[in-house]
Ligand SMILES: [Mg+2]
């Protein structure tokens with residue numbers, strides 16, 4: 335038996351790169367350090383010849399761990415937060431909406447970037463990193479469950495499935511094709527960029543946004559219905 339949305343707890347799953355931040359941080363970092371051969375790996379990942387997990391793992395393996403300080407500070411200092419993010423977090427608190435970050439990004443830039451926003455650490459899902467070997471190794475603490483075979487690395491749908499649809503109204507916010515599987519599970523989708531295109535192509539209901547102010551306005555509208 336499904337409960338009506340009115341009695342369900344609202345929960346937001348929010349992407350990080352290109353959503354909370356303006357830029358795509360993994361590509362920005364790799365581009366900046368420009369290790370030999372990164373373009374080919376990036377192309378093959380975009381073309382889905384490599385899984386996200388393989389592609390991202392291989393990209394970082396091109397960088398020596400000795401670059402740690404430079405990589406971390408580049409990652410942290412080049413982030414720009416999308417307008418309205420702090421206000422959106424306040425709106426969620428006020429409205430008693432649970433807020434989770436579901437990011438395919440890496441711990442060393444995700445956590446420091448989110449530090450000023452007072453989000454509980456266990457509400458932030460991302461990949462982690464190991465600088466103890468010769469080369470940077472990405473670790474994958476949140477892999478795909480038995481329902482997902484995409485080798486996401488950080489599997490957004492696996493996280494979403496822990497919040498069952500009979501108890502939660504699941505809301506996803508994202509910008510890229512990697513958010514699409516989550517969008518299919520969600521009750522509501524706020525999209526920009528490639529995710530909007532993909533939703534249009536496949537006829538999935540979505541609301542476009544540019545800033546988090548747009549999302550607050552759209553959600554407030556939704557609550558008035
Ligand atoms: Mg993204």
Ligand SMILES: [Zn+2]
Nearest residue numbers: 478482486489
């Ligand atoms: Zn997955």
